[in-house]
Structures are given as structure tokens and as C-alpha cells.
Amino acid sequence: MKFISKKKSLFVAAALGFSMFTGAPQSVLAAEMPAYTQQNLNAELTMAVAWMQNSAEYRELCYQAYNAALDQVVRAVSHHQAGDKPLAIVLDADETVVDNSAFEAGLIGTNHAYSNKNWDKWCAAAKASVMPGAAEFLQSVDKLGVDIFYVTNRSMDTQYEGSAKNMKALGFPQVDRRHMLFKTDTSNKQPRYDEVSKDYDVVVYLGDNAGDLSIGTYHKGQAERNAIVDAHKSEFGHRFIALPNPSYGDWEPALKKDGKFGDYWKLTPKEKSEARNASLKKWNPVDEEQGARVQSAKAN
Numbered sequence: 001m002k003f004i005s006k007k008k009s010l011f012v013a014a015a016l017g018f019s020m021f022t023g024a025p026q027s028v029l030a031a032e033m034p035a036y037t038q039q040n041l042n043a044e045l046t047m048a049v050a051w052m053q054n055s056a057e058y059r060e061l062c063y064q065a066y067n068a069a070l071d072q073v074v075r076a077v078s079h080h081q082a083g084d085k086p087l088a089i090v091l092d093a094d095e096t097v098v099d100n101s102a103f104e105a106g107l108i109g110t111n112h113a114y115s116n117k118n119w120d121k122w123c124a125a126a127k128a129s130v131m132p133g134a135a136e137f138l139q140s141v142d143k144l145g146v147d148i149f150y151v152t153n154r155s156m157d158t159q160y161e162g163s164a165k166n167m168k169a170l171g172f173p174q175v176d177r178r179h180m181l182f183k184t185d186t187s188n189k190q191p192r193y194d195e196v197s198k199d200y201d202v203v204v205y206l207g208d209n210a211g212d213l214s215i216g217t218y219h220k221g222q223a224e225r226n227a228i229v230d231a232h233k234s235e236f237g238h239r240f241i242a243l244p245n246p247s248y249g250d251w252e253p254a255l256k257k258d259g260k261f262g263d264y265w266k267l268t269p270k271e272k273s274e275a276r277n278a279s280l281k282k283w284n285p286v287d288e289e290q291g292a293r294v295q296s297a298k299a300n
Helices: 007-024 028-032 036-041 048-056 056-079 102-106 114-124 136-144 160-169 190-199 222-232 261-266 271-278 287-297
Strands: 087-091 149-155 180-181 201-207 240-242
Touching: 036 271, 048 056, 048 102, 056 087, 056 136, 056 201, 056 240, 087 190, 114 149, 114 160, 136 149, 149 160, 149 190, 160 180, 180 190, 190 201
Parallel strands: 087 149, 087 201, 149 180, 201 240
Antiparallel strands: none
16 A cells, blocks of 8 residues: 655645635545555455465364365265265365465455456466365375365366366376366356266265355355355255355355345445445444443433
């Protein structure tokens, strides 16, 4: 964020004081204030990315998710009988087993936004890291003879080769065109889930986004998404396993409660920040004290 000079600061202060006494318009102030840019919006990523890259708690949640998923797979294998459909797990890639936080961190301090072009470059670079415990979990599933389907919205046209190279280097098994179900004509994963379930008994779904789970939240608004999740609450930790990702996801565009799902992406950086802030439930001690004084004055 750029800071205005001391000279400009004095000018702004003087203009503010003058306008308070004369009733002059505040346009002078607006002209002096720096514009809210994409760089300002990117700065809001700092806490989320710092937590993902450094906290013990992030690692705990990853291990917890994979342990719960593996328990389900072991149980399913032990009950599997001849003639049953073969077993499979379905999982997202990004922020489910692949850590892209370096890409998000790279946006901080710049005026660059996410785009297909720079995401293509990131995928081609094959520099994503492995999430804590992901490789061990996937290798265990593979050794149990269970198929692994990576259902990701990375593009089949432009991102497959770099992604496959990256995931193989991270030690992931079953990285091939049969098991890597990338996006072709739609980002809705349900048709790909349906294809897998025709031939396999899907033991568990894993993902960092509600849309990574076969529960029907695709392009739904905030209230609908929450209601759908609540309706499936007994299945989390069993059939559905959620991974932590506070830096991005379909929860963000759902914050814009009016209009269509994609309208959020048409907003300016300032408007996106305002939508985020408007969604917060806030408590402020100063406001609390002022409210108490008002109530006391009314009572007297």
C-alpha cells in the first residue's frame, strides 16, 4: 500500500478541517486518497497463507482428514466381497493433496490477480508441494488395491502434462489419464462423479471445497450451500472428508448474496473487499459501551 507524503497529509488534514466548518464537499479528500487496488486485496491473503504454510494446526487437520479417510477405506476393503463393484476413492487435487500456497503467496505484494494465464504457468512449472500426509495416505490406498480418481478442475487442454509431472514427483500413485479426470467442458464435477460411480463403489470423497463432494452445491448461494452441508452433517468424517483452505474457494463468490453466483468476479477489488467485510458478524467494545450509555440515558 502506498503512503501519501507528509506534505499531502497536511493538505488533506487542512482540507478536512476546512470542509467541516464550511460544509465544502469532500471531493478534495477523495482525490487525495489512494485508490484501492488488486494489491490491497491481495494483502488480505496474508493471514490465510501464513497459517497454511506455517501452523501446526494446519498439519493437524490434514493428518486428521487422511486418517479418517484411510479408516473408511480399510473398513470397506475388509467387507468387500467377490462380485461387488471394485472400490475407489474420489478426491480433488488442489488444496486436497497438492499445496499451491506458494502461488497464492506470490500474489501478495503485487497488483496481479488470479488468471488462467498465470495459473497455466504455475501448473507447467510443476512446483506445487505435497500437503502433510497426502503421499503416505494415497500410497496406502493404492497398496490396498483401491482405485484413486483425481477429479480436478485443472484444464485437460493446458494443464495436464505439468500437473502429472508434479504429482508423480510428489509420490502420488495412479497418476495417468484414466485416473486423472480434469475439466473439459464444465467445472461442475458431478458428471465426472457419476461416471466413476457407474463402475466403482466410491468409499469416500475428499476435498477442500464443498463442490469437491457429491452433495450438489455447484454454483449455489451461501444460504443454500450451508443448508446442503447441514443436511449431510452425519456423513462428514465418514463418506465426505473436508480439507482446510481459507485462502480461496466457492465460499468467496457466495459472499455476494444478491445476483448470480459469478457476479462476485465482476466486482472491483474494493467492492470484493467490501463484500467480504459486509459478511462478517462483528462485536466492538467501543460500540458496546456506547450502546450501553444510550440505553442508560433512555432509561433515565
